[in-house]
Amino acid sequence: MAPPSLRGVLPVGLVLGLALLVLAAASLLVGVGDVGAPDILLASRVPRTLALVLAGAGMAVAGVIMQLVAQNRFVEPSTAGTAESATLGMLLVTLLAPDAPVMVKMLAATASALAGTILFLRVLRAMPLRDRLTVPLVGIMLGGVVGSASTFIAYRTDMLQFLGTWQAGDFSTVLRGRYELLWLAAILTLVAYGLADRITIAGLGRDAAINLGLDHRRTVAGAVAIVATITAVTIATVGAIPFLGLVVPNLVAMAAGDNLRRSLPLVAASGAGLLLLCDVLGRVVRYPYEIPVGTVMGVVGSALFLVLLLRRDSRHA
């Protein structure tokens, strides 16, 4: 007999786990080189598949945390100014300290992503009447303003191509020794799982959470720090992955509800699975050439987002 927190989730979890294995196998087998060659498998294929799983799970979890903290279904790092702020941080640190180690650059991106996300939450708090559609709109516009600042700086300094590599997620350059930072995203995903109950309660709103004895401020600060770091790590290693954190949690919530302790493993697995699927698609469509997963995700994600927006019955919104 499963513990009550897992009831109803186990069958879904089993199906997901199987799907994930199949997709991971496909991801390992697709490619130009011969899988038989040990170097290809260990130096390129395995790191790539691992990077996809880590980034997919991380971004989906970042999305679900953002949605609880902002109490809005349509918020995620790419609709809250988080991703664009992280990119701006990467750009600035690359300009000011081109030789800095990647860890330092990532810290700068994290700090910048944090600042952008906190600004977004401040703007939200200043808007007493926030209906569920204005919130993502404000986030997207904020991201647009930050993004145009980045474009302008990059344009002045001949960094437009660099900017492009952070703006569109691409796993084709992932090799052994060049993706390990993503394990940090995995660790943070586990930390989020440890905080799951607190974040769920924080998602009930400030007053309700304080009534239930939660230190609301600290929980939100911790949650936002996790989101900013996962986003910054992902952008620093493979580039932005739009809408993954928006679509996956919404689909999982329809199946498993809003208790983060129950839904987080499903969100992480589905995020990894969807990203693997998009990556394999991008590799197969124009074989032997590749279409970056950020682009595939942009098409799939925005199409699914439109479906979510235009559904007649907005029960879940």
Place this chain on the structure above:
Amino acid sequence: MRSPLTQGRVSPASVLALLALATLGLAIAFMTVGANGRWGFVLPFRGTKLASLLLVAGAVATATVLFQTVSGNRILTPAIMGFDELYRLIQTGIVVAAGTGGLGDPRLRFLAETGAMVLFALLLYRWLLNRNGGNLHRLLLVGVVCGVLFRSLSQFLQRLLDPNQFVVLQSSYFANFNAVRPDLLMLAALGLVAAGVAAWRLSGRLDVLLLGRDEAVALGIDYRKTLTLVLVLVAILVSVSTALVGPVTFLGLLVANLAYRMMPSYRHAVVLPAAALVAAITLVGGQLVLERVFSLNAALSIVIEFLGGLTLLVLLARRAQ
């Protein structure tokens, strides 16, 4: 909210006259500053640039005011509704389908692009306005997400091009006032002036539409017919100006809202020209400052994007109060 400028008894005509004078002054400065006496070269070169700046300013401003009147709010613009990305997608699609020189004559290509965009825009906005007439924020969000979808599709198609084609294509992605072809300028001017005049002649009916759909119908306006006509004009204005210089997303939002604040009247007969003049001042002044002071040629669209995005945020925040 009334700005100091509209308090007291300022007539709309005097505000228009001031704006016109400022535009004229900037235009003269644009033509003459730093010319160093090489008039034979400078006048035609800068004249083409000035003409395209003025045309685009008038077109974008008119289109935005029209769109805001029929949608009944002052935050929407055709560009925010994904129009610019639609233009880029169509550009990309044409190159993928027919190659960079595919349609041969640039004038033919210009007409084909414009036609395709008018058709697309009409279908999309008509459907959206009909379907979501009630929920403005949903409409806006759908438009923004449509823009993201179009952009991702463009990126997807770009991957199917060879690098040389891509370089040619990329130049059409940013607004550029420096590489306008004179023959296209004439063609565009014809279309834009015709659409502008048609819009201005609709002024009276547009004033009635400001009252809202039901009131307009009660006062004898054929609502569906007028809406379609206005959307066709918007599509023509935006498509032609975009096909001429490329996308300038937030310019319309900035200038339309400035014009509303400045004019002591709601009548379209004066608001339309006011918005066009404010846009002309913004574009010509901006280009003048960027070129002569910062020697940046192509950055105008990025700066306008930044300012316009801020404008939108302020408008959203103020509405929510």
